[in-house]
Amino acid sequence: xxxxVDDQAYADALVRSRFSGTGASGRALREVLVRKxxxxxxxxxxxxxxxxxxxxxxAAQLVARKRRSLAxxxxxxxxxxxxxxxARKGYSPSVASAAVREALDAWGSGEESGEESWQxxx
Numbered sequence: 001x002x003x004x005v006d007d008q009a010y011a012d013a014l015v016r017s018r019f020s021g022t023g024a025s026g027r028a029l030r031e032v033l034v035r036k037x038x039x040x041x042x043x044x045x046x047x048x049x050x051x052x053x054x055x056x057x058x059a060a061q062l063v064a065r066k067r068r069s070l071a072x073x074x075x076x077x078x079x080x081x082x083x084x085x086x087a088r089k090g091y092s093p094s095v096a097s098a099a100v101r102e103a104l105d106a107w108g109s110g111e112e113s114g115e116e117s118w119q120x121x122x
Contacts, residue, residue, distance in 0.1 A: 011038055011046035023062045026050045028090025057089050059099035064088055
């Protein structure tokens with residue numbers, strides 16, 4: 001933000017890296033960029049790389065990656081844990097809820113090819 005590096009290039013790279021790497025949402029990335037002291041127009045241009053569909057897809061990927069650790073966990077507990085994980089990454093409640101519900105429904109019905117049907121703890 002002091003002009004020693006190209007702020008826009010830095011912001012663009014940070015958004016791409018953290019979104020694809022850690023799965024941080026646009027909202028979380030906005031907070032990081034503000035803390036770094038970047039101006040609002042730079043932040044908006046950097047965040048324009050991510051749209052709602054990208055966030056929904058990334059949320060679904062994060063949920064799928066967490067699946068194995070939830071085997072045998074009751075559905076309500078799995079929902080709570082997955083939703084909390086996405087909330088910590090800055091996803092909105094609507095994006096998080098949709099991603100988690102879709103995944104749990106797919107796991108429960110055995111829709112995913114090559115995967116055993118989700119086994120809910122009783």
